[in-house]
Amino acid sequence: MERVTADDGTPLVLERHGDPVPGRPPVVLLTPALADRTDLVALAEALAPSGLTVGYDRRGRGGSGDNADALDGAVARELADLRAVIAAVGGPVVLLGHSSGAILGAVAAAAGLPVAAVVMFEPPFLPHPGARGLPADLPQRLWDLATEGRGDEAVALFQTGAVGLPAEMVAQFRQSPGWGRMTAMARSLAYDTAVTSEHEDPADLAAGLTVPVLVLAGRGTWPELAESARRAAEALGAEHRTVEGDHHALVPAAVAPVVTDFVDRIVAGQLPQRP
Incomplete structure:
Protein backbone atom coordinates (compact mmCIF):
# COMPACT_ATOMS: atom_id res chain seq x y z
CA MET A 1 0.00 0.00 0.00
CA GLU A 2 1.22 3.48 -0.81
CA ARG A 3 -0.08 7.03 -0.77
CA VAL A 4 -0.18 9.79 -3.33
CA THR A 5 -1.40 13.33 -2.77
CA ALA A 6 -4.17 14.93 -4.80
CA ASP A 7 -4.03 18.52 -6.04
CA ASP A 8 -6.00 19.75 -3.03
CA GLY A 9 -3.84 17.85 -0.56
CA THR A 10 -6.21 14.91 -0.16
CA PRO A 11 -4.32 11.66 0.56
CA LEU A 12 -5.14 8.80 -1.82
CA VAL A 13 -4.28 5.17 -1.12
CA LEU A 14 -3.27 2.78 -3.88
CA GLU A 15 -2.12 -0.82 -3.95
CA ARG A 16 -0.09 -2.64 -6.59
CA HIS A 17 -0.57 -6.24 -7.65
CA GLY A 18 1.84 -8.06 -9.95
CA ASP A 19 4.91 -6.67 -11.65
CA PRO A 20 5.34 -4.25 -14.54
CA VAL A 21 5.87 -5.86 -17.94
CA PRO A 22 7.88 -3.81 -20.47
CA GLY A 23 5.63 -2.56 -23.22
CA ARG A 24 2.43 -3.53 -21.41
CA PRO A 25 0.26 -0.79 -19.88
CA PRO A 26 -0.68 -1.21 -16.22
CA VAL A 27 -4.36 -1.77 -15.48
CA VAL A 28 -5.92 0.67 -13.00
CA LEU A 29 -9.20 -0.41 -11.38
CA LEU A 30 -12.03 2.05 -10.71
CA THR A 31 -14.52 0.96 -8.07
CA PRO A 32 -18.31 1.32 -8.13
CA ALA A 33 -20.41 3.12 -5.53
CA LEU A 34 -20.06 2.01 -1.90
CA ALA A 35 -16.86 0.09 -2.64
CA ASP A 36 -13.15 0.63 -2.09
CA ARG A 37 -10.06 -1.02 -3.51
CA THR A 38 -10.45 -4.09 -1.29
CA ASP A 39 -13.66 -4.99 -3.12
CA LEU A 40 -11.69 -5.45 -6.34
CA VAL A 41 -8.69 -7.29 -4.87
CA ALA A 42 -9.84 -10.61 -6.32
CA LEU A 43 -10.01 -9.04 -9.78
CA ALA A 44 -6.61 -7.40 -9.30
CA GLU A 45 -5.07 -10.72 -8.32
CA ALA A 46 -6.67 -12.46 -11.29
CA LEU A 47 -5.14 -9.87 -13.64
CA ALA A 48 -1.75 -9.61 -11.89
CA PRO A 49 -0.08 -12.65 -13.52
CA SER A 50 -0.21 -10.79 -16.84
CA GLY A 51 1.20 -7.51 -15.54
CA LEU A 52 0.93 -4.69 -13.06
CA THR A 53 -2.59 -4.07 -11.80
CA VAL A 54 -3.40 -1.20 -9.46
CA GLY A 55 -6.36 -0.63 -7.19
CA TYR A 56 -6.93 2.66 -5.41
CA ASP A 57 -9.45 4.12 -3.04
CA ARG A 58 -11.39 6.77 -4.85
CA ARG A 59 -11.86 10.00 -2.91
CA GLY A 60 -13.89 9.67 0.28
CA ARG A 61 -13.66 5.91 0.72
CA GLY A 62 -11.35 3.34 2.25
CA GLY A 63 -8.01 4.86 3.18
CA SER A 64 -8.42 7.96 1.00
CA GLY A 65 -9.62 11.27 2.36
CA ASP A 66 -11.53 14.19 0.89
CA ASN A 67 -10.43 17.75 1.65
CA ALA A 68 -13.18 19.38 -0.41
CA ASP A 69 -15.59 21.66 1.43
CA ALA A 70 -18.25 21.75 -1.32
CA LEU A 71 -19.57 19.42 -4.00
CA ASP A 72 -18.90 21.82 -6.88
CA GLY A 73 -16.14 20.47 -9.11
CA ALA A 74 -16.61 16.88 -7.94
CA VAL A 75 -15.88 15.24 -11.30
CA ALA A 76 -12.89 17.49 -11.95
CA ARG A 77 -11.45 16.48 -8.57
CA GLU A 78 -11.86 12.80 -9.38
CA LEU A 79 -10.09 13.30 -12.70
CA ALA A 80 -7.23 15.11 -10.96
CA ASP A 81 -7.04 12.29 -8.43
CA LEU A 82 -6.82 9.73 -11.20
CA ARG A 83 -4.14 11.74 -12.95
CA ALA A 84 -2.09 11.65 -9.72
CA VAL A 85 -2.53 7.88 -9.47
CA ILE A 86 -1.48 7.39 -13.10
CA ALA A 87 1.58 9.58 -12.55
CA ALA A 88 2.60 7.39 -9.61
CA VAL A 89 2.09 4.19 -11.59
CA GLY A 90 3.42 5.37 -14.94
CA GLY A 91 1.12 5.81 -17.90
CA PRO A 92 -0.45 5.32 -20.24
CA VAL A 93 -2.71 2.86 -18.43
CA VAL A 94 -5.75 0.73 -19.14
CA LEU A 95 -8.69 1.89 -17.02
CA LEU A 96 -11.06 -0.86 -15.91
CA GLY A 97 -14.13 0.52 -14.20
CA HIS A 98 -17.23 -1.03 -12.65
CA SER A 99 -20.54 0.87 -12.75
CA SER A 100 -19.91 4.56 -11.93
CA GLY A 101 -16.19 3.74 -12.09
CA ALA A 102 -16.70 2.69 -15.71
CA ILE A 103 -18.19 6.06 -16.60
CA LEU A 104 -15.36 7.82 -14.75
CA GLY A 105 -12.85 5.84 -16.81
CA ALA A 106 -14.48 6.87 -20.09
CA VAL A 107 -14.65 10.50 -18.97
CA ALA A 108 -10.97 10.41 -18.01
CA ALA A 109 -9.92 9.05 -21.39
CA ALA A 110 -12.10 11.58 -23.22
CA ALA A 111 -10.56 14.36 -21.11
CA GLY A 112 -7.09 13.47 -22.33
CA LEU A 113 -5.57 11.67 -19.36
CA PRO A 114 -2.74 9.25 -20.29
CA VAL A 115 -4.98 6.28 -21.07
CA ALA A 116 -4.24 3.46 -23.51
CA ALA A 117 -7.68 1.84 -23.38
CA VAL A 118 -10.89 1.69 -21.35
CA VAL A 119 -12.80 -1.34 -20.10
CA MET A 120 -16.31 -0.63 -18.85
CA PHE A 121 -18.23 -3.17 -16.80
CA GLU A 122 -21.95 -2.34 -16.79
CA PRO A 123 -21.74 1.46 -17.02
CA PRO A 124 -25.04 2.96 -15.82
CA PHE A 125 -25.72 5.26 -18.74
CA LEU A 126 -29.36 5.86 -19.60
CA PRO A 127 -30.53 2.64 -21.31
CA HIS A 128 -32.30 4.56 -24.09
CA PRO A 129 -32.97 8.18 -25.10
CA GLY A 130 -35.73 9.65 -22.98
CA ALA A 131 -35.22 7.28 -20.07
CA ARG A 132 -35.54 8.83 -16.63
CA GLY A 133 -32.16 9.72 -15.18
CA LEU A 134 -31.11 10.50 -11.64
CA PRO A 135 -32.87 13.41 -9.91
CA ALA A 136 -30.86 16.54 -10.66
CA ASP A 137 -30.52 17.42 -6.99
CA ASP A 192 -20.66 8.59 -7.95
CA THR A 193 -23.96 10.28 -8.70
CA ALA A 194 -22.26 13.44 -9.97
CA VAL A 195 -20.24 11.63 -12.63
CA THR A 196 -23.24 9.50 -13.59
CA SER A 197 -25.74 12.36 -13.79
CA GLU A 198 -23.34 14.60 -15.73
CA HIS A 199 -22.65 11.89 -18.31
CA GLU A 200 -25.94 10.10 -18.96
CA ASP A 201 -25.49 9.65 -22.72
CA PRO A 202 -22.43 7.70 -23.93
CA ALA A 203 -22.63 9.43 -27.30
CA ASP A 204 -21.53 12.66 -25.63
CA LEU A 205 -18.14 11.06 -24.92
CA ALA A 206 -17.62 9.57 -28.37
CA ALA A 207 -15.74 12.48 -29.95
CA GLY A 208 -13.11 12.56 -27.22
CA LEU A 209 -12.64 8.82 -26.87
CA THR A 210 -9.96 7.83 -29.36
CA VAL A 211 -8.59 4.78 -27.53
CA PRO A 212 -9.90 1.20 -27.78
CA VAL A 213 -12.92 0.53 -25.57
CA LEU A 214 -14.34 -2.76 -24.32
CA VAL A 215 -17.82 -2.87 -22.77
CA LEU A 216 -18.79 -5.86 -20.62
CA ALA A 217 -22.06 -6.96 -19.05
CA GLY A 218 -23.02 -9.95 -16.94
CA ARG A 219 -25.29 -12.54 -18.51
CA GLY A 220 -27.78 -12.29 -15.65
CA THR A 221 -27.62 -8.57 -14.97
CA TRP A 222 -30.60 -6.24 -14.77
CA PRO A 223 -32.19 -5.50 -18.18
CA GLU A 224 -31.54 -1.76 -17.91
CA LEU A 225 -27.82 -2.33 -17.40
CA ALA A 226 -27.64 -4.84 -20.24
CA GLU A 227 -29.25 -2.28 -22.52
CA SER A 228 -26.98 0.47 -21.21
CA ALA A 229 -23.92 -1.63 -22.05
CA ARG A 230 -25.23 -2.34 -25.53
CA ARG A 231 -25.98 1.33 -26.10
CA ALA A 232 -22.54 2.39 -24.85
CA ALA A 233 -20.77 -0.06 -27.15
CA GLU A 234 -22.75 1.16 -30.14
CA ALA A 235 -22.23 4.85 -29.36
CA LEU A 236 -18.51 4.47 -28.69
CA GLY A 237 -17.67 2.00 -31.45
CA ALA A 238 -16.53 -0.41 -28.76
CA GLU A 239 -16.27 -4.15 -28.45
CA HIS A 240 -19.19 -5.61 -26.54
CA ARG A 241 -18.91 -8.87 -24.64
CA THR A 242 -21.25 -10.76 -22.32
CA VAL A 243 -19.66 -12.67 -19.45
CA GLU A 244 -20.92 -14.69 -16.53
CA GLY A 245 -22.40 -12.61 -13.74
CA ASP A 246 -25.71 -11.71 -12.12
CA HIS A 247 -27.32 -8.61 -10.61
CA HIS A 248 -24.56 -6.10 -11.44
CA ALA A 249 -21.90 -8.28 -9.78
CA LEU A 250 -18.47 -8.53 -11.40
CA VAL A 251 -17.09 -12.09 -11.41
CA PRO A 252 -13.27 -11.89 -11.50
CA ALA A 253 -12.83 -15.36 -13.01
CA ALA A 254 -15.09 -14.37 -15.90
CA VAL A 255 -13.82 -10.83 -16.46
CA ALA A 256 -10.05 -11.27 -16.06
CA PRO A 257 -9.44 -13.53 -19.10
CA VAL A 258 -11.44 -11.22 -21.37
CA VAL A 259 -9.55 -8.15 -20.15
CA THR A 260 -6.19 -9.92 -20.43
CA ASP A 261 -6.95 -10.86 -24.03
CA PHE A 262 -8.03 -7.28 -24.76
CA VAL A 263 -4.76 -5.87 -23.38
CA ASP A 264 -2.78 -8.56 -25.23
CA ARG A 265 -4.28 -7.37 -28.50
CA ILE A 266 -3.51 -3.75 -27.67
CA VAL A 267 0.13 -4.64 -26.99
CA ALA A 268 0.27 -6.59 -30.25
CA GLY A 269 -1.00 -3.57 -32.18
CA GLN A 270 -4.20 -5.33 -33.21
CA LEU A 271 -6.45 -2.61 -31.74
CA PRO A 272 -5.47 0.75 -33.20
CA GLN A 273 -6.82 3.99 -31.82
CA ARG A 274 -10.30 4.96 -32.92
CA PRO A 275 -10.54 7.72 -35.53
Whole structure:
Protein backbone atom coordinates (compact mmCIF):
# COMPACT_ATOMS: atom_id res chain seq x y z
CA MET A 1 0.00 0.00 0.00
CA GLU A 2 1.22 3.48 -0.81
CA ARG A 3 -0.08 7.03 -0.77
CA VAL A 4 -0.18 9.79 -3.33
CA THR A 5 -1.40 13.33 -2.77
CA ALA A 6 -4.17 14.93 -4.80
CA ASP A 7 -4.03 18.52 -6.04
CA ASP A 8 -6.00 19.75 -3.03
CA GLY A 9 -3.84 17.85 -0.56
CA THR A 10 -6.21 14.91 -0.16
CA PRO A 11 -4.32 11.66 0.56
CA LEU A 12 -5.14 8.80 -1.82
CA VAL A 13 -4.28 5.17 -1.12
CA LEU A 14 -3.27 2.78 -3.88
CA GLU A 15 -2.12 -0.82 -3.95
CA ARG A 16 -0.09 -2.64 -6.59
CA HIS A 17 -0.57 -6.24 -7.65
CA GLY A 18 1.84 -8.06 -9.95
CA ASP A 19 4.91 -6.67 -11.65
CA PRO A 20 5.34 -4.25 -14.54
CA VAL A 21 5.87 -5.86 -17.94
CA PRO A 22 7.88 -3.81 -20.47
CA GLY A 23 5.63 -2.56 -23.22
CA ARG A 24 2.43 -3.53 -21.41
CA PRO A 25 0.26 -0.79 -19.88
CA PRO A 26 -0.68 -1.21 -16.22
CA VAL A 27 -4.36 -1.77 -15.48
CA VAL A 28 -5.92 0.67 -13.00
CA LEU A 29 -9.20 -0.41 -11.38
CA LEU A 30 -12.03 2.05 -10.71
CA THR A 31 -14.52 0.96 -8.07
CA PRO A 32 -18.31 1.32 -8.13
CA ALA A 33 -20.41 3.12 -5.53
CA LEU A 34 -20.06 2.01 -1.90
CA ALA A 35 -16.86 0.09 -2.64
CA ASP A 36 -13.15 0.63 -2.09
CA ARG A 37 -10.06 -1.02 -3.51
CA THR A 38 -10.45 -4.09 -1.29
CA ASP A 39 -13.66 -4.99 -3.12
CA LEU A 40 -11.69 -5.45 -6.34
CA VAL A 41 -8.69 -7.29 -4.87
CA ALA A 42 -9.84 -10.61 -6.32
CA LEU A 43 -10.01 -9.04 -9.78
CA ALA A 44 -6.61 -7.40 -9.30
CA GLU A 45 -5.07 -10.72 -8.32
CA ALA A 46 -6.67 -12.46 -11.29
CA LEU A 47 -5.14 -9.87 -13.64
CA ALA A 48 -1.75 -9.61 -11.89
CA PRO A 49 -0.08 -12.65 -13.52
CA SER A 50 -0.21 -10.79 -16.84
CA GLY A 51 1.20 -7.51 -15.54
CA LEU A 52 0.93 -4.69 -13.06
CA THR A 53 -2.59 -4.07 -11.80
CA VAL A 54 -3.40 -1.20 -9.46
CA GLY A 55 -6.36 -0.63 -7.19
CA TYR A 56 -6.93 2.66 -5.41
CA ASP A 57 -9.45 4.12 -3.04
CA ARG A 58 -11.39 6.77 -4.85
CA ARG A 59 -11.86 10.00 -2.91
CA GLY A 60 -13.89 9.67 0.28
CA ARG A 61 -13.66 5.91 0.72
CA GLY A 62 -11.35 3.34 2.25
CA GLY A 63 -8.01 4.86 3.18
CA SER A 64 -8.42 7.96 1.00
CA GLY A 65 -9.62 11.27 2.36
CA ASP A 66 -11.53 14.19 0.89
CA ASN A 67 -10.43 17.75 1.65
CA ALA A 68 -13.18 19.38 -0.41
CA ASP A 69 -15.59 21.66 1.43
CA ALA A 70 -18.25 21.75 -1.32
CA LEU A 71 -19.57 19.42 -4.00
CA ASP A 72 -18.90 21.82 -6.88
CA GLY A 73 -16.14 20.47 -9.11
CA ALA A 74 -16.61 16.88 -7.94
CA VAL A 75 -15.88 15.24 -11.30
CA ALA A 76 -12.89 17.49 -11.95
CA ARG A 77 -11.45 16.48 -8.57
CA GLU A 78 -11.86 12.80 -9.38
CA LEU A 79 -10.09 13.30 -12.70
CA ALA A 80 -7.23 15.11 -10.96
CA ASP A 81 -7.04 12.29 -8.43
CA LEU A 82 -6.82 9.73 -11.20
CA ARG A 83 -4.14 11.74 -12.95
CA ALA A 84 -2.09 11.65 -9.72
CA VAL A 85 -2.53 7.88 -9.47
CA ILE A 86 -1.48 7.39 -13.10
CA ALA A 87 1.58 9.58 -12.55
CA ALA A 88 2.60 7.39 -9.61
CA VAL A 89 2.09 4.19 -11.59
CA GLY A 90 3.42 5.37 -14.94
CA GLY A 91 1.12 5.81 -17.90
CA PRO A 92 -0.45 5.32 -20.24
CA VAL A 93 -2.71 2.86 -18.43
CA VAL A 94 -5.75 0.73 -19.14
CA LEU A 95 -8.69 1.89 -17.02
CA LEU A 96 -11.06 -0.86 -15.91
CA GLY A 97 -14.13 0.52 -14.20
CA HIS A 98 -17.23 -1.03 -12.65
CA SER A 99 -20.54 0.87 -12.75
CA SER A 100 -19.91 4.56 -11.93
CA GLY A 101 -16.19 3.74 -12.09
CA ALA A 102 -16.70 2.69 -15.71
CA ILE A 103 -18.19 6.06 -16.60
CA LEU A 104 -15.36 7.82 -14.75
CA GLY A 105 -12.85 5.84 -16.81
CA ALA A 106 -14.48 6.87 -20.09
CA VAL A 107 -14.65 10.50 -18.97
CA ALA A 108 -10.97 10.41 -18.01
CA ALA A 109 -9.92 9.05 -21.39
CA ALA A 110 -12.10 11.58 -23.22
CA ALA A 111 -10.56 14.36 -21.11
CA GLY A 112 -7.09 13.47 -22.33
CA LEU A 113 -5.57 11.67 -19.36
CA PRO A 114 -2.74 9.25 -20.29
CA VAL A 115 -4.98 6.28 -21.07
CA ALA A 116 -4.24 3.46 -23.51
CA ALA A 117 -7.68 1.84 -23.38
CA VAL A 118 -10.89 1.69 -21.35
CA VAL A 119 -12.80 -1.34 -20.10
CA MET A 120 -16.31 -0.63 -18.85
CA PHE A 121 -18.23 -3.17 -16.80
CA GLU A 122 -21.95 -2.34 -16.79
CA PRO A 123 -21.74 1.46 -17.02
CA PRO A 124 -25.04 2.96 -15.82
CA PHE A 125 -25.72 5.26 -18.74
CA LEU A 126 -29.36 5.86 -19.60
CA PRO A 127 -30.53 2.64 -21.31
CA HIS A 128 -32.30 4.56 -24.09
CA PRO A 129 -32.97 8.18 -25.10
CA GLY A 130 -35.73 9.65 -22.98
CA ALA A 131 -35.22 7.28 -20.07
CA ARG A 132 -35.54 8.83 -16.63
CA GLY A 133 -32.16 9.72 -15.18
CA LEU A 134 -31.11 10.50 -11.64
CA PRO A 135 -32.87 13.41 -9.91
CA ALA A 136 -30.86 16.54 -10.66
CA ASP A 137 -30.52 17.42 -6.99
CA LEU A 138 -29.49 13.95 -5.82
CA PRO A 139 -25.70 14.53 -5.68
CA GLN A 140 -26.15 17.67 -3.58
CA ARG A 141 -28.69 16.01 -1.28
CA LEU A 142 -26.31 13.11 -0.69
CA TRP A 143 -23.44 15.51 -0.03
CA ASP A 144 -25.46 17.53 2.45
CA LEU A 145 -26.66 14.48 4.37
CA ALA A 146 -23.17 12.99 4.58
CA THR A 147 -21.47 16.21 5.64
CA GLU A 148 -24.12 16.69 8.33
CA GLY A 149 -23.20 13.30 9.80
CA ARG A 150 -26.32 11.62 8.45
CA GLY A 151 -24.54 8.93 6.46
CA ASP A 152 -27.21 6.36 7.25
CA GLU A 153 -29.84 8.53 5.57
CA ALA A 154 -27.54 9.22 2.62
CA VAL A 155 -27.02 5.52 1.90
CA ALA A 156 -30.75 4.87 2.20
CA LEU A 157 -31.48 7.75 -0.19
CA PHE A 158 -28.96 6.41 -2.69
CA GLN A 159 -30.49 2.94 -2.56
CA THR A 160 -33.99 4.25 -3.18
CA GLY A 161 -33.29 7.31 -5.33
CA ALA A 162 -30.47 5.99 -7.54
CA VAL A 163 -30.59 2.19 -7.43
CA GLY A 164 -34.38 2.12 -7.23
CA LEU A 165 -34.75 -0.34 -4.37
CA PRO A 166 -38.01 -0.33 -2.41
CA ALA A 167 -37.85 1.25 1.03
CA GLU A 168 -38.81 -2.06 2.65
CA MET A 169 -35.73 -3.75 1.19
CA VAL A 170 -33.49 -0.90 2.30
CA ALA A 171 -34.90 -1.24 5.81
CA GLN A 172 -33.77 -4.87 5.79
CA PHE A 173 -30.33 -3.89 4.50
CA ARG A 174 -29.98 -1.52 7.44
CA GLN A 175 -29.81 -4.56 9.71
CA SER A 176 -27.00 -6.21 7.73
CA PRO A 177 -23.39 -6.35 9.02
CA GLY A 178 -22.14 -4.36 6.02
CA TRP A 179 -24.38 -1.35 6.54
CA GLY A 180 -21.90 0.44 8.79
CA ARG A 181 -19.16 0.06 6.19
CA MET A 182 -21.42 1.63 3.58
CA THR A 183 -22.37 4.57 5.79
CA ALA A 184 -18.66 5.26 6.34
CA MET A 185 -18.41 5.86 2.57
CA ALA A 186 -21.63 7.87 2.34
CA ARG A 187 -20.00 11.11 1.21
CA SER A 188 -18.44 9.37 -1.79
CA LEU A 189 -21.95 8.72 -3.14
CA ALA A 190 -22.14 12.38 -4.13
CA TYR A 191 -19.16 11.75 -6.43
CA ASP A 192 -20.66 8.59 -7.95
CA THR A 193 -23.96 10.28 -8.70
CA ALA A 194 -22.26 13.44 -9.97
CA VAL A 195 -20.24 11.63 -12.63
CA THR A 196 -23.24 9.50 -13.59
CA SER A 197 -25.74 12.36 -13.79
CA GLU A 198 -23.34 14.60 -15.73
CA HIS A 199 -22.65 11.89 -18.31
CA GLU A 200 -25.94 10.10 -18.96
CA ASP A 201 -25.49 9.65 -22.72
CA PRO A 202 -22.43 7.70 -23.93
CA ALA A 203 -22.63 9.43 -27.30
CA ASP A 204 -21.53 12.66 -25.63
CA LEU A 205 -18.14 11.06 -24.92
CA ALA A 206 -17.62 9.57 -28.37
CA ALA A 207 -15.74 12.48 -29.95
CA GLY A 208 -13.11 12.56 -27.22
CA LEU A 209 -12.64 8.82 -26.87
CA THR A 210 -9.96 7.83 -29.36
CA VAL A 211 -8.59 4.78 -27.53
CA PRO A 212 -9.90 1.20 -27.78
CA VAL A 213 -12.92 0.53 -25.57
CA LEU A 214 -14.34 -2.76 -24.32
CA VAL A 215 -17.82 -2.87 -22.77
CA LEU A 216 -18.79 -5.86 -20.62
CA ALA A 217 -22.06 -6.96 -19.05
CA GLY A 218 -23.02 -9.95 -16.94
CA ARG A 219 -25.29 -12.54 -18.51
CA GLY A 220 -27.78 -12.29 -15.65
CA THR A 221 -27.62 -8.57 -14.97
CA TRP A 222 -30.60 -6.24 -14.77
CA PRO A 223 -32.19 -5.50 -18.18
CA GLU A 224 -31.54 -1.76 -17.91
CA LEU A 225 -27.82 -2.33 -17.40
CA ALA A 226 -27.64 -4.84 -20.24
CA GLU A 227 -29.25 -2.28 -22.52
CA SER A 228 -26.98 0.47 -21.21
CA ALA A 229 -23.92 -1.63 -22.05
CA ARG A 230 -25.23 -2.34 -25.53
CA ARG A 231 -25.98 1.33 -26.10
CA ALA A 232 -22.54 2.39 -24.85
CA ALA A 233 -20.77 -0.06 -27.15
CA GLU A 234 -22.75 1.16 -30.14
CA ALA A 235 -22.23 4.85 -29.36
CA LEU A 236 -18.51 4.47 -28.69
CA GLY A 237 -17.67 2.00 -31.45
CA ALA A 238 -16.53 -0.41 -28.76
CA GLU A 239 -16.27 -4.15 -28.45
CA HIS A 240 -19.19 -5.61 -26.54
CA ARG A 241 -18.91 -8.87 -24.64
CA THR A 242 -21.25 -10.76 -22.32
CA VAL A 243 -19.66 -12.67 -19.45
CA GLU A 244 -20.92 -14.69 -16.53
CA GLY A 245 -22.40 -12.61 -13.74
CA ASP A 246 -25.71 -11.71 -12.12
CA HIS A 247 -27.32 -8.61 -10.61
CA HIS A 248 -24.56 -6.10 -11.44
CA ALA A 249 -21.90 -8.28 -9.78
CA LEU A 250 -18.47 -8.53 -11.40
CA VAL A 251 -17.09 -12.09 -11.41
CA PRO A 252 -13.27 -11.89 -11.50
CA ALA A 253 -12.83 -15.36 -13.01
CA ALA A 254 -15.09 -14.37 -15.90
CA VAL A 255 -13.82 -10.83 -16.46
CA ALA A 256 -10.05 -11.27 -16.06
CA PRO A 257 -9.44 -13.53 -19.10
CA VAL A 258 -11.44 -11.22 -21.37
CA VAL A 259 -9.55 -8.15 -20.15
CA THR A 260 -6.19 -9.92 -20.43
CA ASP A 261 -6.95 -10.86 -24.03
CA PHE A 262 -8.03 -7.28 -24.76
CA VAL A 263 -4.76 -5.87 -23.38
CA ASP A 264 -2.78 -8.56 -25.23
CA ARG A 265 -4.28 -7.37 -28.50
CA ILE A 266 -3.51 -3.75 -27.67
CA VAL A 267 0.13 -4.64 -26.99
CA ALA A 268 0.27 -6.59 -30.25
CA GLY A 269 -1.00 -3.57 -32.18
CA GLN A 270 -4.20 -5.33 -33.21
CA LEU A 271 -6.45 -2.61 -31.74
CA PRO A 272 -5.47 0.75 -33.20
CA GLN A 273 -6.82 3.99 -31.82
CA ARG A 274 -10.30 4.96 -32.92
CA PRO A 275 -10.54 7.72 -35.53
